[in-house]
Amino acid sequence: MKSNKPVCVTGASGFIAAHIVRELLERGYRVRGTVRKSPQSYPFLLGLPGAAERLELVEADLLAAGSYDQAVEGCDYVMHTASPYKINVENPQVDLVDPALHGTETLLESCLKSGDVKRVIFTSSIAAITDEPDSKKVFTEKDWNIMSSLDRNPYHYSKTVAELAAWDFIMKKRPAFDLVAINPFMVIGPSLGPSLNTSNQIIRDIMIGVYPCIMDLNWGFVDVRDVAKAHIFAMETDTASGRYLCSAESIHMRDLVAQLKSSGFRGYALPKIDLSGKIGTLLMKALSFTQPKDTGAYIRINIGRTMRYDNSKIRRELALSFIPIKKSLTEAVNDMVKWGHLTSQQR
Numbered sequence: 001m002k003s004n005k006p007v008c009v010t011g012a013s014g015f016i017a018a019h020i021v022r023e024l025l026e027r028g029y030r031v032r033g034t035v036r037k038s039p040q041s042y043p044f045l046l047g048l049p050g051a052a053e054r055l056e057l058v059e060a061d062l063l064a065a066g067s068y069d070q071a072v073e074g075c076d077y078v079m080h081t082a083s084p085y086k087i088n089v090e091n092p093q094v095d096l097v098d099p100a101l102h103g104t105e106t107l108l109e110s111c112l113k114s115g116d117v118k119r120v121i122f123t124s125s126i127a128a129i130t131d132e133p134d135s136k137k138v139f140t141e142k143d144w145n146i147m148s149s150l151d152r153n154p155y156h157y158s159k160t161v162a163e164l165a166a167w168d169f170i171m172k173k174r175p176a177f178d179l180v181a182i183n184p185f186m187v188i189g190p191s192l193g194p195s196l197n198t199s200n201q202i203i204r205d206i207m208i209g210v211y212p213c214i215m216d217l218n219w220g221f222v223d224v225r226d227v228a229k230a231h232i233f234a235m236e237t238d239t240a241s242g243r244y245l246c247s248a249e250s251i252h253m254r255d256l257v258a259q260l261k262s263s264g265f266r267g268y269a270l271p272k273i274d275l276s277g278k279i280g281t282l283l284m285k286a287l288s289f290t291q292p293k294d295t296g297a298y299i300r301i302n303i304g305r306t307m308r309y310d311n312s313k314i315r316r317e318l319a320l321s322f323i324p325i326k327k328s329l330t331e332a333v334n335d336m337v338k339w340g341h342l343t344s345q346q347r
């Protein structure tokens with residue numbers, strides 16, 4: 001029998017949060033999700049199984065002090081997922097850092113005021129662990145991103161300062177609740193709502209020829225349904241503590257394209273020319289300066305280098321097992337076709 005107290009999920013309209021809401025409802029929890037528009041704007045949430053009886057949507061904004069007071073009232077558990085996930089913004093301080101950082105502080109202040117909250121599960125990111133592969137290193141939860149700034153990978157910077165502020169809050173204010181952070185790598189998979197998420201968009205961009213060739217790039221991937229489970233296991237496991245790096249496997253762009261081809265998605269403009277060798281990498285580094293600022297910087301920092309990381313803590317302590325990424329990729333593409341993000345004109 002589940003507690004009758006709602007679990008609060010901030011940014012319920014988001015790609016990851018919507019899956020957390022769905023999974024919580026499926027497991028019999030009551031859910032209070034925060035959104036930025038009126039609840040009727042989110043039929044994909046209101047139509048989830050169990051939503052009519054157990055989902056409540058309330059409005060809140062990361063930039064408005066006290067905005068989460070009502071949302072966390074009477075909740076034992078709060079999942080803080082709301083934060084802007086965008087690359088190539090105009091004003092990194094205003095568009096990314098302010099909502100990520102002040103939003104985290106505002107939310108934690110609301111939890112402190114409420115006196116009910118037992119645990120906050122914070123959606124952080126690999127971005128708070130590092131923004132740069134290191135050939136000599138396997139990254140773990142002990143690592144912190146010390147390289148990003150407003151000028152270099154500002155999204156990574158926003159996630160780092162927000163997570164640091166959350167731990168700092170716990171250290172200084174010693175609240176009655178504890179904090180657990182989930183640090184996912186690139187999250188892909190089917191979307192419950194109509195928006196195209198930044199991480200699925202990378203797959204779409206590969207499909208429609210935004211990347212003209214195969215580059216020496218690799219990404220760690222994790223299925224959105226596993227990220228949702230990670231949050232719920234972090235809530236349900238009393239002994240959960242600290243940070244959890246959440247990534248299933250790393251895939252080179254060459255293998256990603258091959259997997260997409262082998263899944264039958266041949267009609268799209270998947271890159272054919274393989275420039276993942278040394279000369280191609282030099283060429284791509286030079287061409288990266290023709291890309292939007294943050295995309296160019298990302299390519300220069302990551303190309304030719306493999307990110308290695310250890311996901312054993314989340315498998316061991318939260319008993320999380322991962323959906324194979326080949327399945328997530330296929331389902332993400334089929335889902336983008338379904339929502340109209342990948343149309344026949346782009347084939």
Ligand code: NDP
Pocket residue numbers: 010011012013014015016017035036037060061062063081082083084085099123124125126159183184185186187188197198199
């Ligand atoms: P989405 O863009 O789908 O979701 C972001 C959510 O944050 C939305 O609900 C959005 O609301 C909300 N939000 C943004 N700005 C504000 C604001 N000022 N006030 C209130 N809510 C706001 O992204 P994801 O689901 O992918 O990301 C969710 C979290 O997971 C983020 O913290 C992100 O950094 C993190 N993450 C994502 C990864 C990925 O690969 N997708 C990887 C690692 C971490 P609205 O719908 O109104 O815009």
